Amino acid sequence: MERFQTLRSTAVPLPLENIDTDQIIPARFLKATTREGFGDNLFRDWRYNPDNSPKADFALNNPRYGGQVLVAGKNFGCGSSREHAAWALYDYGFRVVVSSYFADIFRGNALNTGLLPLQVSDETLGRLLAAIHADPALEVVVDLPSQTLAVPAWGETFSFAIDPYKKECLINGYDDIDFLVNQKSAIEAFEKQRAWAW
């Protein structure tokens, strides 16, 4: 997993609530057996017409918007557990998704992919979406060590919460497998006292 520390970027607004992982990456694109290439089909059916021509009114096709930060409505990533959704966002180039809350499985998948799910208040989310719409050049600065999202144009900084262990993982590029494999002796000891159960 790649390390994540700080990022200064413009952002892409997607002011819809309850964006499910079927929209992020439709099931028909889950037939691949590797992790690569899902970015091409990110938001496939919102981004392209059935004849594969781009839909001009979708944010990702709008030349006004760009950047490595996606700002989306609440309950982002609900539905299917497919980690392919996080891979698609990452592969497309996003490194941070800002929302006022995330579906649990998506949040975990994003953190395991190196994509930062950054939770802000409903009010801050609303202000950000409106501000990016008004000025697509608006920059945000995400700083993971200090757990802050700054909007320099506003002169404001917001703090966000993250599990301290997952924060260290993201900053250093570690993942849970390394940690868990190192727990083998404790796991084997645990199994001995639970042996009746299977």
Add this chain to the structure above:
Amino acid sequence: MPRTLFDKIWDAHVVRSIEGGQDVLYIDRHLIHEVTSPQAFDELAARNLELFRPSQIIATADHNVPTQNQHLPIEEPLSRSQVDKLTENCQKYGIELYGLGHQRQGIVHVIGPELGLTQPGLTMVCGDSHTSTHGAFGAVAFGIGTSQVAQVMASQCLLLSRPKRMRISVEGELQPGVTAKDIILYVIAQLGTGGATGHFVEYAGSAIRALSMEGRMTICNMSIEMGARGGLIAPDDTTFAYVEGRPFAPQGEAWDAALGYWQTLYTEEGATFDTEYTYAAADIAPMITYGTNPGMGIPITGHVPSEVPATEAESFDKSLKYMGLQRGESLLGKQIDYVFIGSCTNSRIEDLRTVAAYVQGKQKAGHVEAIIVPGSKQVEQQAIAEGIDKVLAAAGFELREPSCSACLAMNEDKIPAGKYCVATSNRNFEGRQGPGSRTLLASPLVAAITAVQGRIVDITEYLN
């Protein structure tokens, strides 16, 4: 201190707790399928890691398999290669695979319970959000991503923070025509599609207690549709009777020991929940969804809401536009093109019996295509043994072979753009059943009546 059912099971699986609040949680059973496992196997290989406990993994092919001619090689090359990859990986790592053609093949959440793999007090995971189905037995079961599939393969554990606890009680007796599916669609409509985010839900109350195991599975199955990490129901005599004698159930002395433990699995008097809701069963009507998330449900005789909060208006109107519906509209009389009966929510033998009992001696409407996909080979065999296949065929319903099928449309079973489908599955997201498809979620009884009438009706006027 009095503990909840959930905490009892969670506590019994904590290998150790680490600084910052995460627990190393031991996983008893790991179910895998062809779609969310290949990259996990690759991860193991890339890191040169052993598969830690292959005997605690069971594999099946379900998401990406056809529902016709399963005895022939899969025609679609990408699907074939994904299913072949699963076979290869299971052989390489010594994992039990119930693949296409196997008598135990089927939807992963249907075969776990029917084989007795699903038992009270276990922790179970699968790279699929509907893993919560197994919670019906009083297991802590939940869906995980592919990175976590690799973690469980490598260590039989996951690093997790303990979710909050929610209890949803449904008390009293259900009205005629109201089933487990209506209960859960009602609850999701009350809480909204994100209403249980961060929580593990315990379902309780006399209406839940009165349900069969299959009804309980339908309830727990859809926990994720309100954002819950999982859902569970305390095991009781209904549970024990269902598990006893199944291939993986404990036998003899082991059964007695297991039963003794299982009887301790309940929420103690005075245990506290972060959130509690109580509903009256009598308030629940046959339900249907009108929008593009499972929280957008109404009584079948109800109306699409006219008013929504201003902040939700853009998403709401986008959803109605997709569905071809208007604010305030009634669904009664709406013509339906397809009926899909299947998925891990409603594809079990009781679901097929409900449909057969209603359609016996009737005919589906001429313009409706009605597809029934049994949840497993065993369900299919049972349906044939009971003559359900003949009843369905005589009524114009097509009984297919087991698969997730048109629930997520990874295989050929897709609903065409713009067409309406009443489905017994769990998601009505845009494009879920194929690009442009319009899904209305409902119970198997509502689906059967709709197929015969060809349009949405007040089903209470049509009950046998």
